[in-house]
Amino acid sequence: MQHSTQGESLADVVERVLDKGLVINADIVISLCKTELLSIKLRAAIASFETAAKWGLAFPSDMRIGTPVPIKREPAV
Amino acid sequence: MADKGLYLYCVALPSTTLPTQKEDLGIKGIEGRDVFVFQTPTLLAVVQECEQSYGSDDMKTVSQWILSHQAVVDLAWEKFDMVVPFSFGTVIVAKEGKSARENLLDWLEKEQGNLKSKGEKLKGKAEYGIQITWDPMKVAPRIVKTDQEIQKLEKEIASKSSGTAYLLRQKLEVLVGKRMEQAADIYFNELYQKIKRCVEDIHVEKVRKEEPPRQMLMNLSCLLPKGEMDPLGEELDKIEKMEGFFVRFTGPWPPYSFV
Numbered sequence: 001m002q003h004s005t006q007g008e009s010l011a012d013v014v015e016r017v018l019d020k021g022l023v024i025n026a027d028i029v030i031s032l033c034k035t036e037l038l039s040i041k042l043r044a045a046i047a048s049f050e051t052a053a054k055w056g057l058a059f060p061s062d063m064r065i066g067t068p069v070p071i072k073r074e075p076a077v
Numbered sequence: 078m079a080d081k082g083l084y085l086y087c088v089a090l091p092s093t094t095l096p097t098q099k100e101d102l103g104i105k106g107i108e109g110r111d112v113f114v115f116q117t118p119t120l121l122a123v124v125q126e127c128e129q130s131y132g133s134d135d136m137k138t139v140s141q142w143i144l145s146h147q148a149v150v151d152l153a154w155e156k157f158d159m160v161v162p163f164s165f166g167t168v169i170v171a172k173e174g175k176s177a178r179e180n181l182l183d184w185l186e187k188e189q190g191n192l193k194s195k196g197e198k199l200k201g202k203a204e205y206g207i208q209i210t211w212d213p214m215k216v217a218p219r220i221v222k223t224d225q226e227i228q229k230l231e232k233e234i235a236s237k238s239s240g241t242a243y244l245l246r247q248k249l250e251v252l253v254g255k256r257m258e259q260a261a262d263i264y265f266n267e268l269y270q271k272i273k274r275c276v277e278d279i280h281v282e283k284v285r286k287e288e289p290p291r292q293m294l295m296n297l298s299c300l301l302p303k304g305e306m307d308p309l310g311e312e313l314d315k316i317e318k319m320e321g322f323f324v325r326f327t328g329p330w331p332p333y334s335f336v
Contacts, residue, residue, distance in 0.1 A: 010140055010143075010144070011285060012206060012327050013143055013144060013147050014140075014143055015206075015282065016147070016204075016298075016330060016333040016334065017143045017146050017147050017150075017162075017164070017165045017333065018143060018164070018165045019164075020162075020164060020333040020334050020336075021162045021163045021164035021165070021167075021333045021336060022088075022161055022162065022163045022164065022195075022336045023163070023164050023167070024085075024163070024167060024184070026184060027172065028169055028170060028172050028177075028180040028181075028183075028184060029167060029168065029169055029170070030082070030129065030168050030170055031166045031167065031168070038139065038166075041136060042136055042139060042140065042143075045136035045137075045140075072281060072282070072283045072284065073261075073262065073265045073281065073295065074281065075265070075266055075269045075270070075273075075281065076266045
């Protein structure tokens with residue numbers, strides 16, 4: 001299946017497969033790994049593959065104008 | 078197989094009656110194992126055999142397992158039209174004298190109403206990922222130019238001695254940061270509302286770090302009927318044309334975010 005219009009990354013797949021999908025709360029089920037911890041470790045590993053991202057940038061010359069971006073915004077009601 | 082577990086990928090509504098209760102899906106799953114379909118009268122489960130507990134500290138191995146999970150769910154989605162995907166790492170185990178298979182079939186029977194209703198709701202629909210990033214360096218000049226307080230402060234800086242100017246520059250830095258944050262909130266809400274109008278359901282996800290200078294403003298998962306992309310596409314095209322804004326669009330994905 002052609003899956004991506006702009007090239008999905010491992011981070012895209014991890015975001016869905018690890019963090020989402022149906023979870024069964026029943027004693028007949030075990031989780032393969034401690035998923036929350038795994039998610040953190042995996043994200044760290046993915047990040048380490050790439051250049052470490054830094055917030056902010058120089059403006060207008062030596063000034064830093066990092067916009068503090070919250071992890072998650074909520075839409076206004 | 079009494080001491081084996083069953084790794085559960087997804088549940089699907091059968092599009093046709095399968096001839097047997099256990100059918101090979103024709104794909105290798107995690108660690109190259111065969112993937113099967115178990116069928117009840119109303120549902121089917123896509124599974125593979127696995128140990129009752131295993132894991133890995135090697136993130137490359139885990140990444141490979143995650144990609145295998147997605148490949149299997151993707152194939153099932155193609156084959157059965159509708160799937161309810163499970164989160165990575167769901168293993169049904171043998172317990173209290175019952176095999177993992179018996180436990181799975183019991184659970185499917187018990188949950189069939191709930192699973193069927195989820196499945197029917199998601200039939201013919203797909204999930205898409207939308208990530209909007211901006212380059213603050215390109216957006217900031219527009220904001221700075223129109224902000225009276227910032228303009229006033231810049232004039233003051235130009236007219237002061239270097240010591241005072243230094244302190245005022247620090248003040249300016251804070252103020253510009255604050256204005257950018259306000260702008261980010263406004264853009265977030267404006268773009269969210271525009272996108273929401275074009276989709277059937279929408280979830281706001283955590284933003285990810287981007288390569289500087291870009292910053293991710295919003296990370297959305299959207300659900301919409303397959304093939305009804307035009308209004309959303311037009312909206313995303315408009316956003317892409319905004320100076321300093323970038324749109325990343327992925328999909329179709331099985332509906333992981335909407336189960």
